[in-house]
Amino acid sequence: MEKFITLTAKVMPLARSNVDTDAIIPKQYLKSVQRAGFGPNLFDDWRYLDPGEPGDDHSQRRLNPDFVLNDARFAGAKILLAQENFGCGSSREHAVWALTDYGFRVVIAPSFADIFFSNSFKNGLLPIVLGHEAVDHVFAQTQADPQALVKIDLEEQTVTSQAGEVFFFEINPFRKYCLLNGLDDIGLTLRHADDIRAYEAKRRQQAPWLFANVQ
Amino acid sequence: MTAKTLYDKLWDAHVVRYEDDGTALLYIDRHLLHEVTSPQAFEGLRLAGRSPWRVDTAVAVPDHNVPTLAPQHEIADPVARLQVETLARNVSEFGITFFPIGDARQGIVHVMGPEQGATLPGMTLVCGDSHTSTHGAFGALAFGIGTSEVEHVLATQCLLQRKMKNMLINVDGVLGTGVSAKDMVLAIIGQIGTAGGTGHAIEFAGEAVRALSMEGRMTVCNMAIEAGARAGIIAPDQTTFDYLKGRPLAPQGALWEQAVKAWQALYSDADAHFDRELFIDAASIAPQVTWGTSPEMVLPVDARIPDPADLGDKVKADAARRALEYMGLRAGMAIHEIPIDKAFIGSCTNSRIEDLRAAAAVVKGRQRAAQVKLAMVVPGSGLIKQQAEAEGLDRIFREAGFEWREPGCSMCLAMNADRLEPGERCAATSNRNFEGRQGQGGRTHLVSPAMAAAAACAGHFVDVRDLI
Numbered sequence: 001m002e003k004f005i006t007l008t009a010k011v012m013p014l015a016r017s018n019v020d021t022d023a024i025i026p027k028q029y030l031k032s033v034q035r036a037g038f039g040p041n042l043f044d045d046w047r048y049l050d051p052g053e054p055g056d057d058h059s060q061r062r063l064n065p066d067f068v069l070n071d072a073r074f075a076g077a078k079i080l081l082a083q084e085n086f087g088c089g090s091s092r093e094h095a096v097w098a099l100t101d102y103g104f105r106v107v108i109a110p111s112f113a114d115i116f117f118s119n120s121f122k123n124g125l126l127p128i129v130l131g132h133e134a135v136d137h138v139f140a141q142t143q144a145d146p147q148a149l150v151k152i153d154l155e156e157q158t159v160t161s162q163a164g165e166v167f168f169f170e171i172n173p174f175r176k177y178c179l180l181n182g183l184d185d186i187g188l189t190l191r192h193a194d195d196i197r198a199y200e201a202k203r204r205q206q207a208p209w210l211f212a213n214v215q
Numbered sequence: 216m217t218a219k220t221l222y223d224k225l226w227d228a229h230v231v232r233y234e235d236d237g238t239a240l241l242y243i244d245r246h247l248l249h250e251v252t253s254p255q256a257f258e259g260l261r262l263a264g265r266s267p268w269r270v271d272t273a274v275a276v277p278d279h280n281v282p283t284l285a286p287q288h289e290i291a292d293p294v295a296r297l298q299v300e301t302l303a304r305n306v307s308e309f310g311i312t313f314f315p316i317g318d319a320r321q322g323i324v325h326v327m328g329p330e331q332g333a334t335l336p337g338m339t340l341v342c343g344d345s346h347t348s349t350h351g352a353f354g355a356l357a358f359g360i361g362t363s364e365v366e367h368v369l370a371t372q373c374l375l376q377r378k379m380k381n382m383l384i385n386v387d388g389v390l391g392t393g394v395s396a397k398d399m400v401l402a403i404i405g406q407i408g409t410a411g412g413t414g415h416a417i418e419f420a421g422e423a424v425r426a427l428s429m430e431g432r433m434t435v436c437n438m439a440i441e442a443g444a445r446a447g448i449i450a451p452d453q454t455t456f457d458y459l460k461g462r463p464l465a466p467q468g469a470l471w472e473q474a475v476k477a478w479q480a481l482y483s484d485a486d487a488h489f490d491r492e493l494f495i496d497a498a499s500i501a502p503q504v505t506w507g508t509s510p511e512m513v514l515p516v517d518a519r520i521p522d523p524a525d526l527g528d529k530v531k532a533d534a535a536r537r538a539l540e541y542m543g544l545r546a547g548m549a550i551h552e553i554p555i556d557k558a559f560i561g562s563c564t565n566s567r568i569e570d571l572r573a574a575a576a577v578v579k580g581r582q583r584a585a586q587v588k589l590a591m592v593v594p595g596s597g598l599i600k601q602q603a604e605a606e607g608l609d610r611i612f613r614e615a616g617f618e619w620r621e622p623g624c625s626m627c628l629a630m631n632a633d634r635l636e637p638g639e640r641c642a643a644t645s646n647r648n649f650e651g652r653q654g655q656g657g658r659t660h661l662v663s664p665a666m667a668a669a670a671a672c673a674g675h676f677v678d679v680r681d682l683i
Contacts, residue, residue: 016533016534016537017530017531018409018410018509018534020509020647020649022628022647022649022650022652023649023650023651026651026655027628027629027630027652028630030251030630031251031280031292031295031297031298031630032294032298033254033255033258033297033298033301034255035255035258035362045650045651045655051637051655054294055294083530084530085409085410085413085443088409088410088443089345089647089649090344090345090359090647091252091343091344091347091359091360091361092251092252092361093252093255093343093361093362093363094362111410111413113410113413114379114413114414114443114444114445115345115359115360115361115445118360118361118364119361119362119363119364122361122363122364123363172236172238172377173235173236174234174235174236174375175238185363185367185375186263186265186367186370186371188375189240189367189370189371189375190370190371192231192240193371195231195232195240196231196240196268196371196372196373199231200242200372203242206477207337207474207477208470208473209335209466209470209471209473209474210244210338212466212470
């Protein structure tokens, strides 16, 4: 996994609440057996005016000029800003893969849905929860100046706006450590293989029916 | 000893170890797999040269992409076909129990698990699907995970988790005739909102929850995720044990007796602490219909669509305005004035035998309205289909002009060929009314099976209580 330490980038403002994972990446693209290549279909239903299917040449599709992703002023933004309950709905990690494949490294919102939040950390995408006031401040700044840069410092747990306003965010220490070091969860867990075996031995005594093989 | 909630008990029994910051390594007893969220996980294992920790805990089934018209083997879409074939190849390579298309046990993963007895009280159960909360109906700690976590469970039999908070939703009293578990959970979501349970495990309790069958309890826990809660739980009781006894993967003989004894201790202690509590009177719940593009946009069938301007909060008002525009509806309209083009009875929320019986009871002696283009019934598994046919339900549906299909996820998320065309409006027994969920531009109204059947016969929403 790619490390995340600091990032200074433009912000793309998506002024919607309850952005669900069906909207982030529609179902027809979930048929892929790959992890890459979802970027062109990020927010597909909102971004294009015509319906799309896997395998289409997306450069030939009609863009929705009213959708923020197609606004040239925000091109190259690596931070997505949204309203409450971002990433609600299905558990599809494809939603995170679409965001990172497109180029986002951070999503800022007042709240996130649990599964999306957890999936983000596994892919080097940093979800940042900020209070409404802070979110509104960054929205206002971005609307006034689409070129405005925001700096994210994971070590310090801060978001700094172009105007120099600093907002602190919470993150659990273990997730922070993994992101800062680009660590793979599975490798970390397997260091505790003996603990897992010891748990299994004890559990087998207490609940032997959980260890009767499935046929 | 401190009093514990049911969630606390399930959690404590599965902690292998804690990190310094309180992140736990949680042991997973059962892992359900389907074709959409597993291929990248198996590929990850292969790339890292890792083997599964305990394949005997895994059960796999294709469901999302499966056609509902026979012959099911012939998936026309080559991309979908590859995904289903990839699952078959992966389970065969790693030696995982598998119910392929054509096997009567095949069906929606959250229907198959309980039906086979793969879901048991006291377990931790995960699946790469948000509706894994369904299995909490058995007193299991069950929640949906992403693909990286699917790989993590395959490789280590564990997950890194933070403990959630405890929320209690107590539904007392008795549900009225014609009011179902679906109406109960939609009414709850309407009250607490789609983020109301975020960060919490919700325990559903109270007289009205106890009175539900296992099918009804699964419907309620299934939609806990639509209230933002990764897990919904109901304490196991005699109803649970009676449902499970004799199922193929449930313990037998002396092990069964030992298990039931342990399961009887799975309840929240009387003075256990909940971070949030909500009390609802079942008698106050009417049949529900969603009108917008989020499950929290829901109303009793006799209500009128709200005016966004009356919603106060700007973010909410904007969302409501956008929803009405997408749904092609206007403020002030009565719910029963909304005409439908299609009806879908199925999904992991409402495709079990009891759901099909409830819909058939309404359909019997009636006909699909002429203006309703399609009314489809998709049983949750091959076994449910067989049982429904043995009871003659398929005949009732067919005679009324409904289509009787093969099992799968179908038009809940339209990954297979079943979908809405742009602008089409559907009465659906599924769980999500998001924009484009049932097909790009499609408009979804979530309802109970009886309400969907009634709308299909009337051509618009009606109060099913007037028909029974």
